[in-house]
Amino acid sequence: MLDLTPKELSERSALRVNPAKTCQPVGAMYAALGVHKCMPHSHGSQGCCSFHRMYLTRHFKEPAIAASSSFTEGSSVFGGGSNVKTAVKNIFDMYNPDIIAIHTTCLSETIGDDLNAFIQDMDIPEGKIVVHTNTPSYVGSHITGFGNMISGFIKHLAKSSKQSNGKLNILPGFVNPGDMREMKKLADFMGASYIMLPDTSGVLDAPMTGSYEMYPKGGTKIEDIVSMGDSELTLALGELTCEAPANELKRKCGVPYSAMPLPIGIEATDAYVMALSHFTKNEVPYEIEEERGQLVDTMLDGHPYFHNKSVAIYGDPDTVLGITALVLEMGMIPKYVITGTPGETFVKKANELFEKAGVIGCKAKAAGDLFELHQWIKNDSVDLLIGGTHGKHIARAEDIPLIRAGFPIIDRYVHSYMPIVGYKGAMRLVELILTALMDRQDRDCKEEDMEMVM
Amino acid sequence: MKGVNQSTTLLKEREDFIYCKDGCQTDTFRCDAESVSGAVSQRACVYCGARVVLNPITDAFHIVHGPIGCASYTWDIRGSLTSGEELYRNSFSTDLGEQDVIFGGEKKLTAAIDEVASLYAPKVIFVYATCIVGVIGDDVKAVCKMAEQKHGIRVIPVMSPGFAGHKSVGYKMACNAIMELIGTEKREKTNRINILGDFNLAGEMWIIKDYLNQIGIDVAAQITGDASCEQLMEAGSAALNIVQCAGSMTYLAKRMEEEMGIPYVKVSFFGIEDTTHSLLRIAQALGNEEALKKAEMLCEIEKNKLQDFLNKYRKNLKGKKAAIYVGGGFKAISLIKQFNEIGIDTVVVGTQTGKKDDYEIISQLVNPGTVVLDDANPAELETFMKQKEADILVGGVKERPLAYKLGIAFCDHNHERKHPLAGFIGVKNFIKEINLSMNSPVWDYIRRESL
Known part of the structure; x- marks a missing residue:
């Protein structure tokens, strides 16, 4: 079997085995796809762009467009200035986007390409826009790149006219289109007027019409990004992902922000709803109360099956923290929580969650990898795994059920349309968890213990 | 670009890479060249080419020397099966960080090789040098040589910076690495x-x-x-x-x-x-x-065994139109023949890295009116598949959702193929798969804009 992981832990200082992260540019590309009529552009070798498009396509099962500067030996020596200038001209000529969002790569960063200077030097057609961000692949992870691209849009576009637009900015974190729809649904229920950046709903979950739209209907409109500078407040959902761009907007346009956890689980969703209520001064409507009540109802119905079960959660920092909070609310033990993305704040926040719930013996790690998680599990196993596709080797080797949540999920369908945020998203996770554990019980129990009614 | 009905703006620079078979010669047709900057190309890079060729070696360690991305994107993606070791299905890399980029990554690479050597008993380690490795001044060859001496195993550098060309260059680098491994020492000849x-x-x-x-x-x-x-x-x-x-x-x-x-x-x-x-x-x-x-005898028997099957499906498939967009020329050629065998007409055919010779053979095999294109982008594929009314596209991961969006059936003939497509059994699987995809009842529920 796929089981090469030795049980004995050994010190590794240089070798990364089975990573739980990928590089900045793919995050930037994902963020750029969430802007209407935007062509993401990868300033580097052709392979970067190809890999990122493939990765996104494998997760969303949708076309993911992006262009590349297509570096050659020459560009790696003399710089990629002429490549990106030609590229921008070609992209506007051929694909006619409203905006091109350039992100860098390890190569263009290392050779010191100055995108600001290149862009100033370009002949950009009237009414068209080119923005950029720096996404050195050797810093942070795809989560960092996602945040950096949002910051890039804000830096280039957001403006303060000193006149409030009365709106709320929502930075949704690195989540699926299905999650963004759920966040917007709650904001609509609360009667909030908002701008979401980025918004990949309607882009990476566009419906089948029998025709291919290079620029589907969805995505944040450019004029809305400009207007974000006149909003009254920004909600940065996913502190570790979206606080930096929220801060960028505050610095540039003076829009205050509130950084919150991703609304995964009851308390985090409550906090999101209360923030919306505080902003709109509206009472929480019955539709939301009803959803919350239904969630608590289902959690009580199922609690004998999941209470005290142990779980290992891996993936992106804010998503992992959100799921950790939910499973704690359910009475489960999040024995191991790891993210590949570096940053000790993750560990601090995870420990705060453990402490608040009064669980002991749980371990959190940032800049970890799935090899190490596998070693932990080999030494002391868990009942359940929650994370992306790449944990399936561990699941199979250790015979532990795996619930797919987060990014990337490249071996299942439909998931990107379905939320894990909000009360409905939590209910979906609760159902997935229950089904996984109860299917396992049905499979593993003695024949005489098999129950029709559970 | 000859005889192609342009219903969309194509880049002038791309015109020489596309033609329509109409009896004219293909002197001006271009392929095997660099991609145009700014094109949404379906092509990959040198590293990708090298990695996909070497990855199926089941008991080798593949250490990707560079920032994490190149290792993440290629972790167990090929669909190559093994009858022995499963080692190659793990991802090993040096995950270079900012400090390594500033001070060089040689130390980290040396340490990573040491750690592999201490965790396992490797026979051979391939070390992939990605884009920035040369730029930050790492001498990967020297590190590998020292590691060979230190551990008494083969540590083979694969020089694969992404910018050094497209996938074909990577294939070459992989071939060099294989030569390095097998050596040219004289061996006793066998009939194998x-x-x-x-x-x-x-x-x-x-x-x-x-x-x-x-x-x-x-x-x-x-x-x-x-x-x-x-x-x-x-x-x-x-x-x-x-x-x-x-x-x-x-x-x-x-x-x-x-x-x-x-x-x-x-x-x-x-x-x-x-x-x-x-x-x-x-x-x-x-x-x-x-x-x-x-x-x-074998071929005769196998072919006969297929006749009833082919006759049954030929009725379903005859007169359908196929589009092909694959990596190399040989596959495109085989696919055209295979489609001909069951009465399907190939109306669009392209490759990412086909050579002039390949395109000459392709040109002889297809009917007049077929669009031939090198290094196509999604917009071109869309234009010509619609124009030629293709019923099915055969391609790879990035083409699948495009085909579906256009309401065109799809068969993956790349890393995500669902069944073996080689040999006589492969003919059966292939035809079943395209038949299945074309005849899914779900297509009937698409509300087309024209309705």
Whole structure:
């Protein structure tokens, strides 16, 4: 079997085995796809762009467009200035986007390409826009790149006219289109007027019409990004992902922000709803109360099956923290929580969650990898795994059920349309968890213990 | 770009890479060139090319030296099956950080190799040098050499900076690494053959080996599907190399011919015609009369076995139109023939890395009116598939959702193929799959804008 992981832990200082992260540019590309009529552009070798498009396509099962500067030996020596200038001209000529969002790569960063200077030097057609961000692949992870691209849009576009637009900015974190729809649904229920950046709903979950739209209907409109500078407040959902761009907007346009956890689980969703209520001064409507009540109802119905079960959660920092909070609310033990993305704040926040719930013996790690998680599990196993596709080797080797949540999920369908945020998203996770554990019980129990009614 | 009805703006720079077969010559047709900057190309890079060729070696360590991305995107994605070790399905890298970029990554690479050596007992480690490695001044070759001496194992550098060209250059770098491993030392000759350019996707290498076994031909080394290091070392004893994926492996075959005196023949095991032709060709090249007779018999039996099946499906499929967009030229050629066998007309055909020779053969095989294109982007594929009213597209991961969006059926003939598509059994799987995709009842529920 796929089981090469030795049980004995050994010190590794240089070798990364089975990573739980990928590089900045793919995050930037994902963020750029969430802007209407935007062509993401990868300033580097052709392979970067190809890999990122493939990765996104494998997760969303949708076309993911992006262009590349297509570096050659020459560009790696003399710089990629002429490549990106030609590229921008070609992209506007051929694909006619409203905006091109350039992100860098390890190569263009290392050779010191100055995108600001290149862009100033370009002949950009009237009414068209080119923005950029720096996404050195050797810093942070795809989560960092996602945040950096949002910051890039804000830096280039957001403006303060000193006149409030009365709106709320929502930075949704690195989540699926299905999650963004759920966040917007709650904001609509609360009667909030908002701008979401980025918004990949309607882009990476566009419906089948029998025709291919290079620029589907969805995505944040450019004029809305400009207007974000006149909003009254920004909600940065996913502190570790979206606080930096929220801060960028505050610095540039003076829009205050509130950084919150991703609304995964009851308390985090409550906090999101209360923030919306505080902003709109509206009472929480019955539709939301009803959803919350239904969630608590289902959690009580199922609690004998999941209470005290142990779980290992891996993936992106804010998503992992959100799921950790939910499973704690359910009475489960999040024995191991790891993210590949570096940053000790993750560990601090995870420990705060453990402490608040009064669980002991749980371990959190940032800049970890799935090899190490596998070693932990080999030494002391868990009942359940929650994370992306790449944990399936561990699941199979250790015979532990795996619930797919987060990014990337490249071996299942439909998931990107379905939320894990909000009360409905939590209910979906609760159902997935229950089904996984109860299917396992049905499979593993003695024949005489098999129950029709559970 | 001749005879192509332009309903969308195509880049002027791209025009020479597209033509329509109308009897005119193809002198001005261009391929095997750099992609245009700014194009939404479906092509990958040197590293990708090198990695996909070497990855199927099941008991090798593949350490990707660079920032994390290149390792993440290639972790267990090829679909190459193994009958032995599972090592290659893990991802190893140096995950270079900012400090390494500033101060150089040699130390980290050395430490990473040491850590692999202490965790496992590796036979061979391939070290991939990605884009920035040369730029930050790492001497990967020197590090590998020192590690070889220190650990007494093979540590082979694969020079694969992404910017040094497209996938084909990476294939070449992988071939060089394989040569480095097998060496040119004289070996006692046997009657065995090496299989080059099959990667055992969905177990296809096993099908080919089974046919060869049935006609009494033994295999020395499989390069690289389901290969092990030990088995690769046998390559020098072979009497003949057979080359399937010509795009990636012709270079290695030529090197082996020049440096080891092993002749090669090009083969393809896709479709009845090419599978039959290839088996006969191998027996002939070996001068093995008995194998030739057995091959004739085997192919006859297998072909007959397929007749009822083909007749049944031909009714369903005759007159349908296919579009092909694949990596290399050989596959496109086999697919056109395979479609011809069941009465499907190929109306659009393109490759990412096809060579001039490939396009000449393609041009002879297709009917007038067929659009031929090199290094196509989604907009071009869309335009021509719509214009030519294709019913099915055969391609890879990035083409699948595009086809679906257009309401066109799809078959993955790349890393995500669902069943083996090689050999006679592959004909069956392939036809079943395209039939299934074209006849899904779900297509009927698409509300087309024209309705």
